[in-house]
Amino acid sequence: MTTVQHHRGYDADVLIVGGGIVGVSTAMQLVERYPGLSVLLLEKEASLAAHQSGHNSGVIHAGVYYAPGSLKAEFCRQGAAATYEFARRHDVSVEQCGKLIVATDDVEVERLDVLYARCQQNHLAPQMLGEAALKELEPRVVGRAAIRVATSGIADFPAMTAKMAQLAQEQGAQILLNQRVDALHEDENGITAETASSRFRARHAIVCAGLMADRLAKMCKVDLDFRIVPFRGEYYRLPETKNDIVKHLVYPVPNPALPFLGVHLTRMIGGYVTVGPNAVLALAREGYRWRDANLKDLAGMAAFPGFWKMLGKHGASGLNEMWNSLWKPGYLELCRRYCPELALSDLEPYPSGVRAQAVMADGTMVHDFLIRSSQRSLHVCNAPSPAATSALPIGAYLVEAFDKRFDPAPRSRPRSPHQIHDLASG
Ligand SMILES: Cc1cc2nc3c(=O)[nH]c(=O)nc-3n(C[C@H](O)[C@H](O)[C@H](O)COP(=O)(O)OP(=O)(O)OC[C@H]3O[C@@H](n4cnc5c(N)ncnc54)[C@H](O)[C@@H]3O)c2cc1C
CATH class of the missing domain: 3.30.9.10 (D-Amino Acid Oxidase, subunit A, domain 2)
Incomplete structure (x- = not known):
């Protein structure tokens, strides 16, 4: 059995599934915004950024192609600036x-x-x-x-993911590797994740599972009018x-x-x-x-x-x-x-x-980000390129969406949302 710190009968207030750049950015921004909120991230591989976030072109996109007003355009514009800023502040390679x-x-x-x-x-x-x-x-x-x-420009996205993970952990987030979530069960009080060796109980979940997004969404009974095609x-x-x-x-x-x-x-x-x-x-x-x-x-x-x-x-x-x-x-x-x-x-x-x-279901490839919710969870169902560039604003958006939809931490007062942009209407 894997041990985690227990918080009032839960293993965590928020469970994050997926240790790609989107999940890790979200974990970091959750603990930054809500001191005292317990965040647990489960990643099925032995390292973070093992799939898309570690196998891409490494380009910081400026936002050339995206329809004005789309989440993609907005996230990309903000994400490019935020990536340069984060990388320079934390000594991650960019050019x-x-x-x-x-x-x-x-x-x-x-x-x-x-x-x-x-x-x-x-x-x-x-x-x-x-x-x-x-x-x-x-x-x-x-x-x-x-x-x-x-x-x-270009960036070292795996190094950026590692840095964000370190910052999240320094603020109390727990990250467990080699923990594949095989089942998620929601009820009126929380959500339980099952892995081969453990069960984890949390109040809420944010799922950033990339290539497995539809499978995890299905476990939470999210309307499955889409599928992931690799x-x-x-x-x-x-x-x-x-x-x-x-x-x-x-x-x-x-x-x-x-x-x-x-x-x-x-x-x-x-x-x-x-x-x-x-x-x-x-x-x-x-x-x-x-x-x-x-x-x-x-x-x-x-x-x-x-x-x-x-x-x-x-x-x-x-x-x-x-x-x-x-x-x-x-x-x-x-x-x-x-x-x-x-x-x-x-x-x-x-x-x-x-x-x-x-x-x-009609065969359209989704160009924009697609985020869905269930009773106790948020699901990033489509996070295509430039989601590495946009990982910081996507994480901020998820924190904001989470705040609006759920009652994240009754005991922990949010910090001022200095870096959290109100994108909910974007
Ligand atoms: C070829 C290619 C080129 C690209 N080029 C660029 C680029 O130049 N610039 C750019 O900005 N973007 C680029 N992208 C897009 C970018 O890499 C992705 O949009 C971004 O990495 C998505 O991050 P993520 O965290 O959502 O997904 P991922 O990095 O795929 O992370 C999802 C994580 O969830 C984990 N997971 C899945 N199921 C489970 C489970 N059941 N239990 C526990 N963990 C689970 C996976 O192991 C994985 O680590 C490119 C993508 C590709 C593939």
């Missing part, structure tokens, strides 16, 4: 290197104009560059035009000799129908450069390679009508992605469109990530 979105043909030039307008609506002070200006800024990149956004993002790493190939992050113009940004050149905090990620359907929720298939996950997808409707809508681009995943020269061509010097030998192996993409 504000800026980003270029490069159009290579007529269709993309038209789409670039739309993106430029969106950047302006999102108050990002974009710069439109012609071919010559692009060449001058990034001599090894080609394109007909590009948008430059100076506030994009999309693997495969990367390659460029050789050390190409560490200086670009000064910015270099992105293609994305397909507006899909919530993915396309294969981009990303400067990483370690000083190297990656290309990726693509977006291929994964055969398991935590399927980091083609050979990782899981029958339960596949059967769940096949039984969900929204999955087939999504395939009907996006099947052609899905097949294309799959082809380029299996055929490296196809993948290379995606990068060579804007960086023609790249060769097959430049694409060295690099670990993949798997995105948790919520898909609705």
Whole structure:
């Protein structure tokens, strides 16, 4: 049995499920806001940030793509600023290197104009560059035009998660690893979580379970009109000799129908450069390679009508992605469109990530954040990119939503919400 400190018959006032960057940010902000509130975070893996939060591009997004007024746009704008601030204050590596979105043909030039307008609506002070200006800024990149956004950058998100966990623990939060929540039972007085070795009783729960979000939501009888569909993002790493190939992050113009940004050149905090990620359907929720298939996950997808409707809508681009995943020269061509010097030998192996993409019953991929509640719990049902960038405002939002919906700590008076933005109407 795992031991935790007991508080008045409960193991915790608030149980958090999931030790990714969203769960940990929420734990940190809960204990900051409510001194004396007991918070217990359960993570099923042996380390924090073991899934999406530790397998991503490491980009601090500025908020280029997102519909003005959406939670995504708001969280991203606030999140970028909060991430730089947090990282600088706590000595987590960040670099504000800026980003270029490069159009290579007529269709993309038209789409670039739309993106430029969106950047302006999102108050990002974009710069439109012609071919010559692009060449001058990034001599090894080609394109007909590009948008430059100076506030994009890169961060070490696993280190940021670890720092937030440390701060949360210093204020009294408990974090237990290797504790997979297999069941959640709600009643009028609280919620009980069962793991293989223990039972934990709490007044309330906040569930930030990423790729498993729908399964945990189902345990709390949340309306399941969506399912998580896993999309693997495969990367390659460029050789050390190409560490200086670009000064910015270099992105293609994305397909507006899909919530993915396309294969981009990303400067990483370690000083190297990656290309990726693509977006291929994964055969398991935590399927980091083609050979990782899981029958339960596949059967769940096949039984969900929204999955087939999504395939009907996006099947052609899905097949294309799959082809380029299996055929490296196809993948290379995606990068060579804007960086023609790249060769097959430049694409060295690099670990993949798997995105948790919520898909609705009508086959729509959910672009925005999706947060649902039950009698005693809040559930983050869709936290897609840029949720690493936005982890601080998402955590603040959850604390605020929690405060409004539940009576978090009758005995503990909240601190002034100096960092907690009122996003509830956002
Ligand atoms: C390929 C890729 C590239 C991306 N690039 C970027 C980027 O550049 N910038 C950006 O801002 N965002 C990016 N993202 C998005 C970002 O990484 C995620 O949105 C973010 O990490 C989500 O955090 P999370 O805490 O919600 O999920 P996760 O990090 O997946 O954490 C969920 C946690 O819950 C745990 N869990 C699940 N079920 C249980 C259970 N039953 N019991 C206990 N624990 C459980 C899991 O083990 C996991 O640790 C990218 C994502 C991917 C996959």
